[in-house]
Amino acid sequence: TQSLHMMAVDFGASSGRAVTGAFDGRRLSIQEVHRFENEPVQLGDRLHWDFLRLFHELKRGITKARHQLGATPASIAVDTWGVDYGLVDPQGRLIGNPHHYRDLRSEPAMKEALRLIREADLYARTGIQSSSINTVYQLFSEVQLRYEQNADDWRMLFMPDLFHYYLSGVMASEYTIASTSGMIDAAHRNWSTPILDALALPSTLLNPVVMPGTKLGEIRPDIRAELAIGAMPVIAAAGHDTAAAVASIPTDGDARYAFISSGTWSLMGIELDAPVLTEQSRRLLFSNEGGADGRIRLLKNIMGLWLLQECRRFWAMEGAAFDYAELTEMARLAPHSSSYIDAGDAVFLPPGNMPQRIQEYCRASGQAVPQSRPEIIRCILESLAFKYRQTLDEIEALTGEDIEQIHMVGGGIQNRLLCQLTANVTGRSVIAGPVEATSIGNLMMQAKAHGEVKHLADIREVVRQSYPPEIYVPEDAEEWEERYRRYDQLRAVQQAKG
Ligand code: LFR
16 A cells, blocks of 8 residues: 655744654654754843744755655644744734744733632633633733724634644644643633633634644745645644643553653643543643543643753853763762652743752752752752642542553653653553654644544554554662652642741
8 A cells, every 4th residue: 555645843842843754554754854953032121023034944844855755745734832823914914023922021910810710710610720811811911802993804823723824825723733722622622711701701713613634725826836745735733732642641541640751841731532621620720631532631731841941051151061961861860859849830831940940949948958050950850740740640539530650751861861760650650652752643643634544543553553552661769759758748838838
């Protein structure tokens, strides 16, 4: 049989990449054809996506895919991180450069919005944890949208939708990415009118919600001519990178598992058939996001390797450049950390001097201040692993499930120390892989749109056959239990202080 050759483009925080995927009916093999930087640009007091440059890189990716395959790919789909969007006018022109969620303009907007609608109300409808990064608060901060006539005919497109629009001319909001906005009704899987009304956000902004795996249309004739390519369908696969990554977890469906999608963020949770919209899950800071399979991811946003990425960036700026392997090796050789940070704390959200922020956090919470680079990295990695353990306990409490295993997927699993620490602290086996979970999920959702696979279980079977995972078995259980108890006490004290 002939293979189906598709291409996926993933815009991630440490880089963007275009890959091709060949699916022969049983196995998928992928090849990276283009990798590029995706650094936000600070312009005055605002942090932006560099959209024009990225659209250019997307086109270069298409050209390289065509060269590698010797033919135009059978389809293309884009995924990005959640919550961000662009606005377009009726002529389809981009209004300004999209903002990056780490821009803090929406912090005051969130406070203001929560005077108009109760946080508990928002949660009960959307199942999404309130955070200043959410689309709903970003939109609320764009005062013009609420008060000015000329904004009446603007449209809002989430980043994957925006790329798809400029590729195909079709406007739609793919469900998984839309579910991150804080404006989708979790039960009905469509825009929540009461929320829009309460915040005076015009419903004219919104596009119809389409389910993952929908063919949007053909690539525009002008782009086809510009790139000298043939016809190529544009597919809304799973626009949200986390949804795509979780679709590719190589489970066989027997053991009960939690997942960690590990990259810049750590998204830890469990898959369910219906959202959990209780006061308990709200207080424990869980969100319910839309899955690629009609399922719901009950998960927690943990700061993730962003902490390490920002330390690395900051040290490089100071003139001390290390790669991740070097940084992790330093941490592996360092003694156990005696101080911990809360890897869910919003103080770590914006870019900046992360080493100093970590030190300040330790000082303010009355702990020893990590001084050297190895100490700081060790503090980050152990704190992350402890946060996973805490989250695991909460998942079990919320759902009544006994979690037997942890599936870790995404670029973050290249940090083997973190995988091992996770196994040690949780006392569960960690099944790690695939690294390229997001692109694989994106490609397999395209294969589904082509009718090559039917169900999520088929997708996972393909991933299991194509990318055998690596297993980490817990070590030194008692020691780690003891350390975790200290972390937990510290957390309780911090929490009591508010
Ligand atoms: C991961 C991710 C998370 C989302 C965060 C911000 O890349 O998409 O799922 O909460 O980025 O959008």
